Amino acid sequence: MTLKTNKLRDAISFALVGTSALAASGVAFAQEENKDAGQLDTVVVTGSRIPRAELENEQPIITVSREQIEKQGFSSVADILQNLTSAGSPAISRANALSSGEDVGGYYIDLRNLGASRTLILLNGKRLGVSTSGLQDLGQIPMSAIERIDVLKDGASSIYGSDAIAGVVNVITRKNFEGAQADVYLGAYDQGESKQDYSFTIGANSDRGGLTFSAEYSKEDPVLGGDREFSRYGNSGRNFPFSGWSLISQNGVWLGGNCSSGLCTLNRGSDPRDPNNYHNITPAERSNANEVMYVQTGLERKSTFLSASYDITQNIRFVTDIGYNKRITQQQIAGYPGNYGFGLLSANSYFNPAPGADQYWFRRFWELPRRTRSELQTVRVSLGLEGSFDLNDHLWTWDVGFLSNENTNNKYARGDAYVPALQAALGPSYLNSATGRVECGSSTSPTPYGTNFGNGECIPFNPFLPYGQAGQGSLGNSALQAFLFPEYHDAGKTQTTDYTANIAGSLFSMPAGDFGIAFGLEHRSEEGRFVPDAVNQAGQSTGLPATTTQGSYSLDEAYLELEIPVLADLPGAKELTFNVASRYSDYSNFGNTTNNKFQMRWRPMDGLLVRATYADGFRAPAIADLYGGVGGSFEYYTDPCGIGAPGTVNGNAACNAAGVPVGYVQLGQANVPCTVYPCQTNFQFLSGSNPNLSPETAKSKTAGIVWSPKFADGLDLSLDWYDVKIDDTIISDSVDNILNDCYRNGIAARCAGIVRNSAGAITNLFYGLTNAGGLRTEGYDLGVHYRLPEFSLGKFTLDWQTSYTSKYDQLADNSADTKWVGYVGYPGIFRVRSNFGVDWTKGDFSIAYMARYYSGMKETCASAPRPCSDPTHIDTYGNLDKQNRTGSNTFHDLQFSARLPWNATASIGANNVTNHLGPIMFSAPNSSFPYYGGFDIGRFWYVKYQQRF
Template sequence: MNHLRSAVRVGLLPASIALALTPVIAGAQEAETGSEATTLDRIEVTGSRIRGADMETQQPIITIGREEIELQGKTSVADILQNLTSAGSPAISRASALSSGEAVGGYYIDLRNLGAQRTLILVNGKRLGATTSGYQDLSQIPTSAIDRIEILKDGASAIYGSDAIAGVVNVITRKRFDGAEAEARIGQYSEGDGEVQQYSFTIGSAGDRGGVTLSVQYDKEEPVLSTDRWFAKDGSAGPDYPGAGWSPITHRGSFCDPCVPTQDAVWWTLNDGGDPTNRADYHPITPAEYTNANQQMLVQTGIERKSVFANANYDISDKIFFNADVLYNHRSTDQLIAGYPYGSDRFGTPLSGDSVFNPTPGTDVQFRRRLWEVPRTTKSDLETYRFAGGFNGYFELAGKPWDWDVGALLNTNRVTKVGHGDANLFAAADALGPSFINADGIAQCGSAANPIGLDVCRPWNPLLPYGVDGQGSLADPALQALMFPYYTDTGETKTTSYTANLTGSLFELPAGEVGLAVGYEHRKESGRFVPDAFRQTGNSTGLAASTTEGEYDLDEFYAELNIPVLADMALAKELTFNVASRYSDYSNFGDTTNSKFGFTWRPVDDLLVRGTWAEGFRAPTIDDLYGGIGSSFEDYIDPCGVGARNSVNGNAACNAAGVPIGYVQLGQGLVPCTQYPCQTPDQFITGSNANLVPETSESQTVGLVWSPRWVEGLDISLDWYKYELENMIIEDSVDRILRDCYVLGNASRCEGIERAADGHITNMFFGLANLGSMETEGYDLGVKYRLPEFSFGQFVIDWQSTYVSRYDEEGQNRNGDSITVGRVGEPGFFRLRSNIGVDYSFGDFTVSYLARYYSGMKEGCIPNRPCTDPDRYANGEPDAVRRVGSNTFHDVQFSWKAPWNATIGIGASNVFDHRGPVMFSQPSSNFAYYGGFDIGRMMYVRYQQRF
């Protein structure tokens, strides 16, 4: 559809945008002097560098105007975009409480489920700064500064370079705003938590030759505790399975006697009211005494933002103009997860036989203790400094107008992460070592003959349950101060680019002018992320990590042609071809060329047919190439375990690895797994790969746009899309390595796997590799209808749908045969997403309603959980599936334009408090619930005052 025409009709494209564009300004000035005016239709749209009247029709573009942003009642750009039907599962959602690293705390958008790093984010046509891993944080952009958002749902590497594989999001800010505007929005969930506050102020002054616009915004969203949500408070398996998934590493503390063999060990915990030094006062721990870690988790992290955005533009002459943007943003995010599940055997720190707290004096005790008194917290602060400025203008050559611009971008992100709650293993070993009762009756480290000062060491009794007073309690602030330091990670990324562009008309054909755009860009990316020095040593209970640091630069040249072939002919009111190509030369891996071809065919005035074919690429990021070593506690299925699906226990490869016959995979606390995938009790190591090459892609779209003349205000579009990605940079997963080693018998894949005598995997390395490939295709349907204005008001209907017909990843089955793994229907990979919005206005009153539909989901079955298709097979292997139904969430807002130039609104997201289904696989979340669904009814009020 003609998005520009529709936007103008509904008032979503303010005139200030047009005035900010070079040709428009020039045309207006020439009109004042009596010369021939330049037409007002030479605009540049996202996805093309050529300015022309119909460029916006050639590709599938969605425009979200300022009025629509206000009616959605969202506080961030990412929240607005997440409502797009083409948006995939949220990357690092606020429900992913256990996520760690540089990018945690940001807001990202993932178009087509191709990954957030494969959607390019622009601000006024220039790149948004990224983390070392390529994530572009949309929370940096204050919504008060936004004029509109253009979303190109097509590959555009030929126009913009790396990362524009799935599409491009271009956030366009307000310019030449004249006046002042203040707005406040306050809301909270109907449960009485998650309070949201947003305050903004925008002021501007515009004159004949320029203008200045300033937007200041403050946002704060309070966290939500998992104990306050029905799907999380009872544990990781949801409300129907209370106690399932609770940790055997309990806040009560326990020790094993006997401890060998590990899987048959008996763990003893203190009786209520018992003496912790009396062996007789202990009993075998029961599952009822396990710990529900969710009691110390956030189901939604808290976030606070302070943003300042300014734009200044000035007409230096009738043909030369200046424009500059400046952004400062400070984002602070809080995370909370349960105290660390400490196991002395993991760190070689038993409770000494000479400890005054040992219930078996003279014999070291292996124990387990959840460090419940000191939950793990992380405060992530990100500061963004951004300047984008340049000159643009126009001139005439051979009677043809040409537009030019030169510009520079400087974007710096500085991140600081302060963590607390991970124990210093040196301090823990000292606190668990020999101790005695001194003359003052106080437990002291060392011995009476050789005491250690209390300012250096405090004895710890890990067998004293949480909430029980006594010496050696972890609740002692002095002991906490010695055992739990604060860890500070720091990082900085910089993006510097210089650009030059030229666009105009080469010559005129019978069907119209041949448009040309050429340009050059030099860009440099540098970054580092430095984990706390002590954390890097691996001598804490936290995940070990090392420094990421590197840089690269590139030079790029592009050219784009728009060629009108036919016009005003039978069955060819318009036929236009668009071709573009971009050459990129990187300092680290070499060069690449990517091209794009598009066509526009209008057989009759009311019908438009369009299509594109595009090559795309994503260059390896600094973290991909130069990232340090990291560690994690992975969830996986050991094929050598008898409890696993498709077990190969007893085959040659498992026997060679020393895995006992009948071995059951061991999970946290070295307890046999009862559900799969099962989390390892040991840290696995992952890292970067300096030999990575760029990812490559091909995308295709074909679409129809119908705007019938006899139904004014109606636009219908239908687009088919297809993406194919090769050489995808993915983490070489634990499951893939284990399958290759033990199922397929590839001995080279077994080299990094280490196992203990009992058979469980104690260590393995899995790094990055160009191993991924996938293919997806589907359809986008859009129906917009602005009904005629009636005496009782006016209705505007906007119905957008995305249907995913396939999303396939390549893999292998147990026989080593290539297979296609279809993911459509998995959480986040919905077969159908559909939004229907209805706006009704009557005088000064407006009602906005939005229904968000998600089709049903499926997940793999695990033991002791309901399974709808237990006998299902795929690719010759058992593939039992659990299916759940569709979900619809409803949003509504009522607003009134007051006589004193104000707007008052009241609204609710998920107004009917709809609850999604329990999902045991915890998709995009660390809870039994899909992380992209609403977690309650959010009610809010907003007040906007214009001056």
């Protein structure tokens, strides 16, 4: 005999797979099981620890069933969840080629646009492991192992602890799987980049237990910027070729050379030592870095997952989940834009076209694109005992568990020059008549020729030789590449260890039902480290300097949840139930916090449910937030004190007090005056962690109704309102926010970290992490789901999900003069997201269609040649903030499936079947290109085949 809770669990699993109504209303009505008892026992649902006789809940939950997963043309958990209307922008977009670190290539979910670190991910009710930055990778779970996905769109820190501010995603894996199943997924864009996924699942069961094993392999090709129209021409987009191309060209630039502009490049094929062989560089000879950058990173993943259970006794069961995942991510951006800042070409270099004086140069190292290969291995082991017993004629359940989740990360990168070697290669050199080679040093003081800088060897470099032109000193020389560009290795590891104990049941019976209670204890520890290559730590490469992240913390928690039935089976009150919960958390680093939750479930009549919640929430700082050290970056920003800046305030009191000269012009890369804003600095700005951070705190409120009218069988309607406010957010100020507050808004406290030189240029600006400001969002979720009665043409199901964001405001800091600024309508924060689906089935054939709608976006359009539909817009502070608004976007997906006589199913379909592309967005939201990183990048065709044995 199995545990009592299994009777309902099996029935509920069947109900979840068999009805897609859950996705519309967030409510599941318990199915009666034809057993001798005549009724079902209880089950625990996501968002509560108290077992109940039905899944109908006072909380807004969406459930994505196995059937729904298979009817979509996506091959990852995150892609499916990202298309929920309540999902925000991708956390670490694979369209952002400039992203780096251990999180790149992972699959993350961001509910309500509150950030992926504020959405808690569970696997079978237990936490996933986190990276040092606090992100949880859904990609470690094989799609083939998933039974369903519960998405709780409500705060749940009182039940689960930290991170559950925006909501909870609980991935439930297959249990009691019998037989075997093989799946093949093959797809490609019109342009040819492919995706493939192969999986196999096998399971067996007995009277006392069962085992399910899944294995999966997937691979996705990278997408090059040059292969998409919107990414081909850099930050200017498809409409303005050459705009945004870099003066630091792969053809080499001699500054102050023998040409009229002083920006000279070699006549291709001529002698670079002759100063008369140079001409003014033309726009077409500049560097278009985007054409070799990845629009979408390449990805390869191997994963296995084992789930098993065994009944030790009639009422005690052993359960375990064991998972392994290896993720390999490939990134590529253009070769480094080398320049004289790393060393002048020596006056005594053999390659100097004007010997006797050091020469200034630019040269993008086009021959060596900066490539990064990240490998992340995850090993997860979950062990537990669970059981049940009767006490005073009430069923009680208990469980104890242990979880270990270890992530090991290794990153290998090549393409950034080793600065000491570069300086040596630019130094004195001569033609060795004995070898016929140009070698470092001089004939009287030669340096050994070779690739090992550590052994005193050297190979000279000619920065004026264009890409593709052979000759001595050419970067096409593999030996010179080996000398200048070593491979860098970063390594990291995170470890989550968790011990849990829970007990739940009914204390006594009341007239309206049983008084439920759940109580639990948890001890968890998090430790992590990420160690960059020693060269990067020392700041000796052309890449960004980085520091080690290393630290740990632990916590002890206890929670209590009560279910209080007040009224039942009365006129106007078929049910009125209250649920209260509280969780106490004691952290080793910042102290303790208590979070409470109050919920109400009222059913005035059959088919109508009214629900409401009020909840506290919190997010503890991640290890990287606390112990991440300090790193540098070359930021894009707009200096309000520059005369060319949009809405310049050059000459005002704040700029004058900072010593900025009247008429100052902001300088960008290579100290060239900025003409397009924001403009990238030539100086590294520092940002970093803070060991004294406190947790973020939150208040969330929801209220909603669910109606299944009797007069329309199969129709389910739901409407939910939400309001979330987060205080003491962990933020790293943007450079623009700091500058605007200091110079435009007159907030003197914001000026302290800005360092300028005598010419007025900003040479350093620290914007480290702090608890400051806040975030608040408010909106509505509407669900309409209609299962039409079956007739001669088959079965039709209609599903319409819409999320409306009425408010999304941010407070940059806690200064008295700082105002809440609204961001609804900016890329990723859509006013309206809506999905409409039609599912048709007749016999062995089915068709699934979905339209994904996104309302229009807006962005600043201060600098030409950007289009500008609202040139008179005034921002929150009363300043002119020109904006451009784009239209809405709709993507259409279509899939046709057929069940085959040999126990197989074949499907063919297309995501974005109309090949729709979004608008050019100059702000490059969630990407490295002028395109929103959450949109489809083309039409994607696929075929799927499933064979059951």
